Amino acid sequence: MVLRKNNKTWLKFVLVFTALMLCSNIAFAASESIDIETLKQGLDTVWVLIAAFLVFFMQAGFGMVEAGFIRAKNTCNILTKNFLDFCMASLAFFLVGYALMFGDGNAFCGTSGWALAGLSDKTISGIPVFAFWLFQAAFCGAAATIVAGGMAERMKFVGYLIYSFLISALIYPIIGHWIWGGGWLSDMGFFDFAGSTVVHTTGGIAALIGTIILRPREGKYAPDGKPNAIPAHNIPLASLGVFILWFGWFGFNPGSTLGVNNGGFDIGRVAINTNLAAALGGIFAMLTVWKKYGKPDLSMAMNGALAGLVAITAPCAAVEPWAAIVIGAIAGIVVVLGVEFLDKMQIDDPVGAVPVHGMCGIWGTIAVGIFGKKALGLANDGFIYGGNPMQIGIQIVGSVATIAFVLVSMGIVFKLIDITIGLRVSRDEELRGLDIGEHGMEAYGGFQIFSTS
Amino acid sequence: MVLRKNNKTWLKFVLVFTALMLCSNIAFAASESIDIETLKQGLDTVWVLIAAFLVFFMQAGFGMVEAGFIRAKNTCNILTKNFLDFCMASLAFFLVGYALMFGDGNAFCGTSGWALAGLSDKTISGIPVFAFWLFQAAFCGAAATIVAGGMAERMKFVGYLIYSFLISALIYPIIGHWIWGGGWLSDMGFFDFAGSTVVHTTGGIAALIGTIILRPREGKYAPDGKPNAIPAHNIPLASLGVFILWFGWFGFNPGSTLGVNNGGFDIGRVAINTNLAAALGGIFAMLTVWKKYGKPDLSMAMNGALAGLVAITAPCAAVEPWAAIVIGAIAGIVVVLGVEFLDKMQIDDPVGAVPVHGMCGIWGTIAVGIFGKKALGLANDGFIYGGNPMQIGIQIVGSVATIAFVLVSMGIVFKLIDITIGLRVSRDEELRGLDIGEHGMEAYGGFQIFSTS
Amino acid sequence: MVLRKNNKTWLKFVLVFTALMLCSNIAFAASESIDIETLKQGLDTVWVLIAAFLVFFMQAGFGMVEAGFIRAKNTCNILTKNFLDFCMASLAFFLVGYALMFGDGNAFCGTSGWALAGLSDKTISGIPVFAFWLFQAAFCGAAATIVAGGMAERMKFVGYLIYSFLISALIYPIIGHWIWGGGWLSDMGFFDFAGSTVVHTTGGIAALIGTIILRPREGKYAPDGKPNAIPAHNIPLASLGVFILWFGWFGFNPGSTLGVNNGGFDIGRVAINTNLAAALGGIFAMLTVWKKYGKPDLSMAMNGALAGLVAITAPCAAVEPWAAIVIGAIAGIVVVLGVEFLDKMQIDDPVGAVPVHGMCGIWGTIAVGIFGKKALGLANDGFIYGGNPMQIGIQIVGSVATIAFVLVSMGIVFKLIDITIGLRVSRDEELRGLDIGEHGMEAYGGFQIFSTS
Amino acid sequence: MKLVIAYIQPHKLKDVKQTLYKAEVHKMSVTNALGCGEQAGYEESYRGIKFEVNLLKKVRLEIAVNDNFLDGTIEAIIEGAKTGNIGDGKIFILDLPECIRIRTGEKGSKAIG
Amino acid sequence: MKLVIAYIQPHKLKDVKQTLYKAEVHKMSVTNALGCGEQAGYEESYRGIKFEVNLLKKVRLEIAVNDNFLDGTIEAIIEGAKTGNIGDGKIFILDLPECIRIRTGEKGSKAIG
Amino acid sequence: MKLVIAYIQPHKLKDVKQTLYKAEVHKMSVTNALGCGEQAGYEESYRGIKFEVNLLKKVRLEIAVNDNFLDGTIEAIIEGAKTGNIGDGKIFILDLPECIRIRTGEKGSKAIG
Ligand SMILES: Nc1ncnc2c1ncn2[C@@H]1O[C@H](COP(=O)(O)OP(=O)(O)O)[C@@H](O)[C@H]1O
Ligand SMILES: Nc1ncnc2c1ncn2[C@@H]1O[C@H](COP(=O)(O)OP(=O)(O)O)[C@@H](O)[C@H]1O
C-alpha cells in the first residue's frame, strides 16, 4: 500500500511523539486530531459539492418543465433563456452577488469579497469557500430561472439577459444576506432552512410582477375575460423535468445542512421530509384538479409535486415527517387554486411559476411557524406545539419583507427595461413564434406542427 | 479557522484528559472514538442517501422508457401512472410498508413501526432510520412502476392507483421482509444482494399476471395469432430513460452495501460488476436480435442492458467481474428470446417488462447459486466452485416462493379491481388513446401525429 | 446502538492496549490509525465512484446532444452508436485497455493487468482497482463517443462498432498511458489534469480524420462549395444533453482528484473553475455568433459551454478562478470560429465535435502553460507568472504528439474499415435515413416529419 | 379519370388498404388531417380550463383511378371503413383531366396505375 | 357541389371556424401545409449559416358544400381570415361531381352536410 | 386555370422549387404525404416482429396556375423531380374554375399569381 503524503506527515509525527512519550510519559492523544478534522472537512465538502451538482442539474429540470409546458414555437427561446440565465448568474454571483450575500457588511447587505477576493479560505461552516460558492451559485441560478417560465412566450431575449444579470448580482443576494448572510431577518430568528423565501418567493414574486407588467399572451383571454387553454407541446419533456427537479431537490434541501454533522441524522430528516412533501403535493393536486375539473391532469399533478417541494424547503429540517405530509398536501391544493385564481385575475403565467414558487414559497415559510420544533433548531416552537404564535409572526415578517422588496425592485427593473429596450416582442413575432423572431431557428426542424393557437 | 461545536467539546475533553494523564499515566486512547464513529456513520448515511437519490431518479428512467416505447396517444397516461405510483408508494411505504418489511415481527412479516413510529433512531446497519427509509422507499417505487409498462396502453388509471397503493403497502413489503427484513428466506441463506427477486421478480411477475388478465392491446395480434408490430413513438426518450436507469442502478446496487465498510472494496466490486453486466447485456441482446432478425434493433439492445442490470442485481456483491460478464451476456440473450416467447403466447407486454424484470430477475437470482463465492459473503460456494448445488437450490426456493406469492396475491388484486371498477378502458377510448379519454389532454399539443395503429 | 464488526475489533484492541499501557506506560496513540486510514479510503472510494457515475451519465448527454443536432431520420442510428460504443468500451477497456493504460510497462504502454488480473487490490492513489477502473472506463467511453457526432448521418454501423472497440482497447489507452499511466509525457512534466488532451483531443482529432475520410453529407455543400444549413431536429433534447454533460463534468473534473485530500480544497477549486469556464464559454459563444450572424443561436451557445468545459479540463486544478473565466471565454470564441473554419474547408462535422473537443482540447492544454501555477502542482509556473515559456512548450509537445498519434492510428483504422467493409452507407440509404436502412426502425413512429433535406 | 378523396377514421387505414388491394387498387396517397363533421368532439381540460375539441384526427386518402375502376374503389373504401357509426367518413370524387408519370412522361390512363 | 380549398394563416383558424359556424358551415377538413406566396419569407441561421425560409406555415381547409352554400362559405372564410396584409391566403374552388357518406352510403347533396 | 397536384420524392423538393422558380412559378403549397405506388416498400422490424412498410414518405405539391403557365409548370416539375427511377412521382391536373385572393378579394386569373 502506498502511503499518501499526509499520512507520512502523520507517521513522522507519531514517531517523534512516541519518542517523546517514552521520555515524558505524557500521552498527547490529540496527535491525530488534525487528521480527523481534515477528514471531516473533506466529507463535508464532498457532501456540499455533490448537493451543488444536484442543484445545478435542477437547471435542466427547469428548462424541460418550462419548455414542455409552452408551445413548440417558443421552445428555443425559453431554453436559451434558461441556459443563459445560469451562465449570467454564474458570472454575476461570482463578481458581485457572493460579496453582497455572504461578505462582511451590515444588516442590509455584505460589502466585501468582490470576485471572492480577500475572503478567508473557509466559510463559517468549515468548508472551502470555492465549494460553498458553487452551492450558492446554483441556488442563485434557480431563483433567476423561475421567472423565465412565468414570462414565457412573449418576453424579449435581450431584456431577459439584463434582468437575469441584475437579479443574480443584486436582488437575490440582498435578500439572501438578510436571511442567510447574517442580515436583519436572521437576527430576528427568521427560519428558512433551504430557501422557500430566499429562492422561491423571490423567484415567484419576480415572475408575478413581471408577468403583470408584460400582460397576457395574445389570445390567452377572450375579450370577455374567459381564459383560453394554450396546451403544452411536450408533456414527456415536462415530466422528465419534474423528476429532474425532484432529484435535484435532494441536493437543494439536504445539502443545505452544509455538512455532515451528527452522524447524518439531520440530513436524513431533511431528505425524508422533502420526499414526503413532494409525494403528497402530487397526490393532492391531482385529487383537487380531478374533483374540480373531472380529469386527473398530469400537468397539475406535476405542479403539485413541485409545490410540495417548494413548501417543505423552509421547514424541512425543523418538522416531523407527518408535518411534511400535511405541508405537502396543502401545497398541492394551494397550487391548483392558485392557477385558477391567476386565470380569474387574467394574470397569464404559462407554467405556473407564481402558484408553485410564489404562493407555496409563502406557505412553506409560514408553515415553519406552525409545525416547526424548537428542539430541531427553531427560535420558538411552532404554533401547534403550545399555541405560541411568535414564530408565525417572525415568518410573516420575513415573507412580507421579501415580497415587498422584490415587488418594488423587480418592478423597477422590468419597467426600466420596458421603457428602454422594450420588454415584449411584437405581435407578429409572437404569432409566428419567438424561436424564429429572436433566434432565427426552430426547435423541431422537419416536424409538422400546427401553430394554430 | 472556526471550530465547530463538537470539536470544541473534544478539545475540552483532551485538555482534561491530558491533565489526567499527567497524574495517572493511563493513556485513555479511546477518547476520540466517538468522533470517528460518528464520522463513519455520517459517511455511511451520505452514501446511502446519495444512492437513494439515484434510485429515486430511476423513476424518471422508467417513465421515459415506458413512454418512449408506446404510442404517442397513450403517453400522458403512462407518465401519470409512473408519476403517481411513486407518490403513492411514498405514502403507502411510509404508513404501512416499512413496518411490514423491516419492523420486528415474525418470519412472514414485520408488525411494528407503522408510520415509522416507535422505531429506534438507527437501523441495524447503523444509519438513521429516516435515511434508510428513503433508500427503501425508492426501491418500493421501482417495483411498483415496473407494472405500468407491461399493462400500458389499455389499463384504467383509477385501477392503477389502487394497484400501486396495494403493492407498495402490502405485497412488496412482505416479500421484502422474507428476504431483507429477517424473514424465512433470509434465515435459509437465500441471497439477493440488491433485489433481483425482491424488486424485479416481484414487479415483472406482477406485470405478467396483470397483462394476462388484461388481454392484448386492440390490433396487437391478428385473428390468426400473428403478432403485429406496434412501433415505439419516441426512441430518443426511451434511450435517455435507459441511460437514466443505468445511472440510477449505480445507486441501486452499490448503495445496497448500506454503508462504506472495508475501505470501499465492496462498493467497488458491486459497481464494476453492475457496469459489466449491463454492457454485455446490451451487446448480446443486439447480437441476438441482429442474428435472428437481420437488424441491430436499438430497442432490444436497450432492453438487453436493462436485462443485464436486473440479472446482476442479486449476485453483484458475491461474484467476480468475469462472472458478471457471463451473467450479463446470458441476460441479453434471455431477454430477446423472452420477448419472442411472450409474443408466441400472445401475452402483450408493450415495453418488455416481463422479459427484463421477470425472467432476468429469476436468472440473476439463480446465477447467485452458480457463480457466487462463499468468500464474498454467500452461505455456500456457487456451483462452479466445487459443484455444490446447495446455493442454487436455496435460490430456486426463494425465486419460486416469490413468484407464487406474487401470482396469487396480484392475481387477486387485479381480478378484484376488474370486477369492481374495471381494469380496462373501453375499446373506443383505447383507439382514440388513453390520454384523451382518461386525462383529457394530449402529450404533444400541435404536433401532427398519425394515429393509424 | 449496534456495533459493527470493525468497531468491535477496535474495541478489543483498545482493551488490550490499555492493559499494556498500564504496565509499560507507553502510549501507542497510533492504535486508531488503521480505522481512520480505512475511513479515508472509504471516503475516497465513494467520491471517485460517484464521480464515475456522473461521468457515465455523460454518455446520455452525448447521446442527446448528438441526436438532437442531426436530422430525425438518423436518430436511432446515432443513439445506437452512442449506446453500443459505451458497451464496447466497457468490454474493451476491461479486457485490454486498462492494462495498456495503467499496467506496469514502459514509457509507451502498460503491459500487465489484462482483464484486471494480477493487479494489486489498490491503485497508487489508494482506492480499490475496481472503483478506479469504473472511473477510467467511463472516461474511455467518453473519448469513443465523441467521434459518433462528427461522423453522424452517413457512417455505417458495423464500421462504427469496430472503430469503437479499437479506440477503447488500443488508441485511447496508449495516449492515456503516456500522460496518466506513467508514460513519457508525464515524465516530461506534461500536465493534463482531467483530460483535455487524453480524452477530448483524442476524440476530437479522431472525429476530424474520420469525417475527412468519410466526406460531407449529401447536400451539405453546394457544387460551388457554399455550405447549406442542415438544421437540428430536436433542440430541447440537445439542450438537455448539454445540461447532462455539464452535470457529468462535475464528476469528470473534480473526480480526477482521485480522492478527498486536503479537506476538499482541491476539489472545490476544480469545481468552481469548471463551472465558471462553462458559463463563460456559453456567454462568449453566444455573443460571438450574435455579433457575426445577427442572432443568438442556442446551438452555438450550447457548444460554447461545452467548449469551455473541454478547455478547463486540463488546467482546472492548477489555475485561479479568474483564469478559468478567461479560458472559458476564449473557448467560446474559438468554437464559433472553428465551426466557421470547418465549413470553409468543407469538412462536415454535424454536431461540432472537432471545434468543441479537438480545438478546445488543444486550447485548454496550452492554457495550462499560460495560466497554470507551480504552487498548484505544476512543474513550472505558467507564462503569465514570470514569463517562463517552459510549461507552454511542454504542453505543446504533448498536444502535438497526441494529435499526430491519433491522426496516424485512426487514419489507418478508418481507411482499413473503408477498404474492407466500407465506412459509408449508400446514397439511397443516406437519403432515406440510416434509421431505416441500418436498423429497420424509426425514431418517431407516427410523427409526421418532413424529410426534405 | 377520377380523383377520389376519402376521409376515414385513422385506425381504419389498415382495413381500407386491405380492401383496396383486394380491389386491385395499389396506388394511393395518404395524409393526416383534422376533421369536423357530424361526429361529436370531446372535451379536453388543461390546467383548469376546459375546451371543446371538434377537429378530430382523420386520415385523408387521395386515389387517382381510371373510370372503370371507380366503383370498385369506392366499394372497397366503404367496405374497409364502414362501422355504421358517426365519424366513419366521407368520399369526394373529382374529375381528373390529366395524369402524368414523372419517370416516363407517360400521360393519361396508362400513367395512373 | 363545390370543393373549396383555402389556405389561411395558422393563427386565423379559430376565427375562420367561428365565421363558418355563423354561416352554418359545420363540416370541414383541416391540414397543415407550407406555402410559398407573395408573403416574404424570413431568414434563419443555424450554426453560422444563414438560409432563406420561404415555405411558410399555413393551414389548408377543404370544405365540400352545396352550390347554394358556396357564396356564404367564401364570405365566411374571407371574413375570418382577412387582415389586409400580405399572406392572408387564397381560396380555390373546384367542381365536385360526387360525394358519398360512408356510414349510410348516401350520395350527392344530402351527403355533404 | 388549373390545379396541379404533384407527388415527388422528399429530397427532390429543393430541386423542384428551383426549376419552378426558373419557370417563373413562385407560388405553391406543400404538404407531407405517404404514398403507395410502384416503388417497393421496405421492411422494418421492431422487437422481433418484421413488417412491410409500403407507405413511403412523399411530398405533395399543390400549384394553381393560369392555363398558359401549365406546360411550363409541368416541365419544371419533371425536370426537377425526374431521376429515371421508380418512385419519381406523379402529376395530377385538375380544372380550377375559380380562385380568390383573400387579402384583396380579387378573383380568377389575376388572383392566382
Ligand atoms: N362537407 C365536408 N367538407 C369537408 N370535409 C368533410 C365534409 N363532411 C365530412 N368531412 C370530413 O369527413 C370526416 C367524417 O365526417 P362525419 O360527419 O363524422 O361522417 P358521417 O357523418 O358520415 O358519420 C370529417 O371529420 C371531415 O374530415
Ligand atoms: N398559385 C398558388 N398555388 C398554390 N398555392 C398558392 C398559390 N398562391 C397562393 N397559395 C397559397 O396561399 C398562401 C398565401 O398566399 P400569399 O401570396 O401570401 O397571399 P396573398 O398574395 O393573397 O397575400 C401561400 O402561402 C400558399 O400556400
Ligand SMILES: Nc1ncnc2c1ncn2[C@@H]1O[C@H](COP(=O)(O)OP(=O)(O)O)[C@@H](O)[C@H]1O
Ligand atoms: N393512382 C394514384 N393515386 C394517388 N397517388 C398516386 C397514384 N399513383 C402514384 N401516386 C403517388 O405518387 C407516388 C409515386 O408513385 P410511384 O409509383 O412510385 O411512381 P412511378 O411509378 O412513376 O415510379 C406514390 O408514392 C403516390 O404517393
